[in-house]
Amino acid sequence: MGFSMIAGAAFRALTARKDGPSLYDVCDPVLLKYRGGDPHLGKFYRTALGNPALRPLLRRTGHPALRDEKRLGALREALVRARDDAEPDWAAVGQPIAELMADIDVRHPSPPHVKAPPQAPAAAEIDRVIRRCGAHLLGSFSKNGFLPTYAAFNLIGDADMGGREMLMALTGLNSRGYKNSTLLFSLARIFIAHSPARALINPPWQGIAEPMWEPVQIRHRSAYYDAFFTEALLSYLETGLASKEETAVSRRAIDEMVDFCLKTSAEEVPSHDGSTVRVITALAPLPHPRFSRFFAQIKQDLGFGIYVPDCDTTACSFSAATQAGSTDPILDQPLLDFYRGYQVREGANEPRVTVPLNDNIDYEGGVVTWIDNIKGERPYGNDLDPTLNLDILEVSFRNLKRWKILETPQRLETVHRIIGFQRRLAESGAFADPRSHIYYLPELYSAYFGRCHAAFMALPDAARRAIDPDGAFEFIRGKVLDYVEGELITREMNPFDAALALMALAHLGADVSTFAPALNCIVAQFGEGGRHGPYRAYEWNKMKTPTRILVGGPEVTSAFVLMGLALARRVMKKT
Known part of the structure; x- marks a missing residue:
């Protein structure tokens, strides 16, 4: 605008x-x-x-x-x-x-449909963008002492929040x-x-993910973001494009972010069997979230003073730490035992979802979002998000042996029921409906399914058969690829959309010819971020209540672009 x-x-x-x-x-x-x-x-x-x-x-x-x-x-x-x-x-x-x-x-x-480009950009262009995004992340880490993420209010609200959903929130929040x-x-x-x-408040934009209006951004830090940035830097190192100095800074940043996730952000909560479990909170106590003094007071005044742990931050933190080679004892906890208590069973504990904004989907087998803290506080009531459940599957696959999932019938059943929840989403096509998602876009669900599918495919054949005897993963893979190839990349995209498309396509084994629209979008819009970085800040995740609050940042876009390009590059080198 x-x-x-x-x-x-x-x-x-x-x-x-x-x-x-x-x-x-x-x-x-x-x-x-x-x-x-x-x-x-x-x-x-x-x-x-x-x-x-x-x-x-x-x-x-x-x-x-x-x-x-x-x-x-x-x-x-x-x-x-x-x-x-x-x-x-x-x-x-x-x-x-x-x-x-x-x-x-x-x-x-x-977004309008667009004509597909005739070919992908040159490999040198892709490498240039990867290096620049990696340098942006490492420069920001060196400057700030962490990798920041930002929140911004869009006061027009979310398209899925009508009067009916507003009443759901008023009666379901605590x-x-x-x-x-x-x-x-x-x-x-x-x-x-x-x-x-x-x-002025809600101008039109290009693509699906919403750009974040610069003047109203609240900088902060969370274990969820650090887990994601850890994966991005691991991806950068795997490309071999990082210099010797960048490699050293990346290793230090990864170690510090894993420590922030597993130590600084950990807290003890009650489990459903009477024991206690250490999980990861959405926002660690002050001063760790790194709010400015002004916004820390504003947050308090607006009534956002209490944050509780959540299942997604816990899963992603454990996954990133596992990928980084951490041996912290917290990782030995079999999270599936804990998550089982937050898993919806039809007719038994469906009331656990007190804010059913996405009641167009079948919750059975899904795990809800928020974890009661040690005081029993649950300010947001509870909801259930499909992408969160992909993250639980992904971390479970990475810790299959450590948590003895195949040897423990109860844990394997928990996995089977989450997979069943995901299959029904694919069968109905609901995964492609924005209303089905509480915190994410269907495009991000697609990218994260690709991430989950890659962890699944890395398992031995026998383990895959035990986890998915009915071929649900292959069925969902087909549905997600149909959506990404037939819908997402055929329309006008912004760089964030394009990065998500690449993550899905590369992870799910799409033909390399399908990479061209996303690759061209990313290369063509390189530099759009001006002094803030290679790219603008876009919507990564959101809160639909109390209004539409977007979370993202220039560093987040750089990280997603880096990961998408790195995955595409790896596949293209093999062909």
Whole structure:
């Protein structure tokens, strides 16, 4: 979005003709100043929605439906109940807002089809990009002492979050602060959708993964990111393109990131058999997440103070450490015993999924996301994401002998049921539907299935037959390849989409001729990141509640591009 478009959108928002009460007309009388009740609701309103940057853009945006005094009164009364009731009826509180969300009209991107390029770029061009991405990661590590990732808010919200899903979140989340933020962000979405500021807050983009708007990015560190960056640097070393100095820096960075995952970010939690297990938390205690002082306070004010461990961060951290050759005793814990307690069994513990935003899929056999901490806290309730379950399979394959999975019927059954969950996703085609995913894109699911499939194929034949006697992996492989070859690479892509496509194609044994669209996209857009790195920041993962929060960064894009190119390069050298 160029300067003239930004200026035009801002001018139209600042001079719009007001047609009904605005967000601030609705909320100021109730939430700007008050005594008693829940203080967080007002603090969140003033910090996130009533701040000096957003207020001018939305103050002239009214909603015609609220000219009806009865509807306006019902909406304000709902906010009063959220503010003052000790135990609000959240379904009733959210209902007036859910009704107004019907015409937000936020849709998933649908890039146009494009003509396939005649040939792939030269090998020297591919090597040049790999070296530059590797240098970017190592330079950032040397500068910051870690590899940063960023979070950014998109206030228009997620296309899969309608009024129905908002009510699911309000009734399924456990933290009152998180309910407050979901309620108010949902209300703000209604006015943003009707404002000229919408074009400023949510401009169009190229491809599927959303670019992250630079001015509103919160830098932080997490074990989940360090695990991913560990794999990226291992990939760089495997190419043989790293210099002697870069190799030494890579080894040091890998050791430090594995240590951050397994030691700094580890915490003890109760297991379902009465024992305790050491798992990996989403955000380690301060100062380890490396927030600036300003954003650390903002995070607290917005109600995101408590973070609990999650099954995905734990699986990815264990996998990266295993690949890096770690011998830390924490890796000896057979995680499948623990995950079994978080696995959904139809009719038995399906209520474990308290925020079923993707209830279009069958949860049976899947493992939920969030882990109760030692105090029993679960602020986000629980949800279930397909890609997370691929990561559990992948780490299990890498630790098949260590965890004695084939020798332990209960552990093997847990694996079989996760595979069954994944097969049903492929059979229904739901893996390609963005609504099926809580934290990721279908494109990333495809890339991570390729990663999981590669770990599966590295096992001995007998082990593969015991794990997958019905050929589910080959069936899913065909469905994912059909999607990537027939849909993803036939449309306009950005470099992040292209990197994910390459990871899937190379891991799943696609013909090298199919690499050309993604390779050309990556090489052609090299340098788009300007002073921040070879590429821009794109959406890696997201939170659909309390609003659409994207996570990614220039370093993340460099890492995915590096891994995608390294995989493609290895396959191309064999042909």
